[in-house]
Amino acid sequence: MVTPFLNRKCLFLFRQEGKLKDLICTNVEKYIHKDEQLPVLLDRIRSHGAKTFLLTNSEYWYTDRLMTYLLGKNNDEKEETHDWKSYFDFILVDAQKPLFFAEGTTLRLVDPKTGNMKLGTYSGPLVQNQVYSGGSCDVFSKLIGATGKDVLYVGDHIFGDIIKSKKQNAWRTMLVVPELQHELSVFHEQRLTFNTIEELDNSISNLLKNFNMTSQYGPDVTEIKKKIQICTHELDMKFGLLGSLFRTGSRQTHFASQVTRFADLYTGTVCNLVYYPFFYFFRAVPQLMPHESTVDPEEPLNFRETQWGGDNQPDSTADRRRSTLSYAQPHNTDVVLNYNHVLQPYPDLPERITHDHDADDAGENDDNLRDVI
Structure with missing residues (x-):
């Protein structure tokens, strides 16, 4: 039997040796999903005065191969093409996250033609279309002049991207969860099952509400618990063999609690931002x-x-x-x-204004736009 530890170790060695990246680059169209709205989104962000940056743990050669496919040349030669680096104000590779959000590493300049790093530590201002390697969040924040809530950081790793950037640097965070579309489809199809579990839970509460510390015996809820187990099993099977990413039965998973606590936003794809104006203020349901x-x-x-x-x-x-x-x-x-x-x-919606809401960005004259995305 192969343990999860061995599986993880084998995958780590497979990635370290570069075989996984070589395999992906041989058929990038098969392994990487290309969204035509991505370059449109990046262009619109910058046209509204915000700046964009790319932060990745990958080497430059691998980053260049994937980003060229996502943002670079198209098959239609008549259509104007752009160098993918022109979509970003700042580019950092070999970031070694989550170490990047702590002490970090040495910041160096990368030669885009050869992919080699230049000797010495880079200490000058960050230049557009230049590629940098390593660095730390503190150094990077000082060079771009944006800290804390001025930055909206989009990542797909709950620990290396979201938790570390939120706890150590207080960045605004957006978690990308590709499985979210499947979760929503199952939740929509099994809405009646969700409601049944909720009603069964409420029925136990209704049976217990007339008891106090003087009661010697409680009500018999064996049959209700059996029904809950049946509904829970039926629901789990709809999510597949690995179950739901966000829910186990009627309770949230540890991953779901981390998303709720550390991610300001979460979505199936970052391109969903094209459906919102840039002055939109996201707030959770009270x-x-x-x-x-x-x-x-x-x-x-x-x-x-x-x-x-x-x-x-x-x-x-x-x-x-x-x-x-x-x-x-x-x-x-x-x-x-x-x-x-x-x-x-x-809570019920108020019928009159109860207070004046002060947005987090009040007094900063940025119309709720983030300086860096």
Whole structure:
């Protein structure tokens, strides 16, 4: 049996020896997906005053081969072609990420004709169409004059690209997840299964809400758990043998939690940005905190200290985990607790302006555009 460690080690050695890159370059059309919108996106970004840079761990010869295919010459000779380096203001190869985001390596100038690095450490200003090797994020940020949230960094590796750039340099991040299209298609097709799992989870909550610390036995939820397992297995099989990248049953995977925490944006392809204006401000859907989801807007908020023990026990039918409690009301009140109230994950939209939103870029006169992408 081949262990995952051996598989990873073999793949690492395969890449280090250059065999994988040689194989890709022999038939680049087979292994690399070309999107005609990519050069359009890069041109529009620069036309709006932002700067672009390419940061890769690959050597220059391999980078040149792939980028020439993606952005270089076309088969139609009548169509005007551009050197792929003209789409970027700054180009860095051999970056050795995630080391690049820490102490980094020596910054050197690369000769595009030979692919060889020039001797000595480069300390001058970065020049367009020039190719550089190595360096560090601190040095690079000083040379381009942009730090932190001024930079939107697009990468496809959750650790080497997103987590490190976010934690150590506070860059804005966009994670590219090619599997996202398949995830969305399965979620759309199996929406009823997702809803069934959610309803089964809520049914367990409804059974438990009338119990407290004085209860000796809980309800029998064996059958409900079996139904959840059946639905979960059915759902997992729809994602393939490896399962979902973002979800395991009704819970999120570790990868999904990392995406939520460290990626400001995530998408199936960076070319999806062409569908948004450059002044667009992305915001996540506001979610209720656990204590906020217990509040029913239809009920008055009223608390009263409850004495446990003795003869005066609180009403055993009341849900004591709710912030609006019927047992906290006087006995002559007409307030009735609705036990069928479903805890909503999102707050209701306000009917009037509640505050003035201050964008993160307020006062910087950049119209929500990032200086560097």
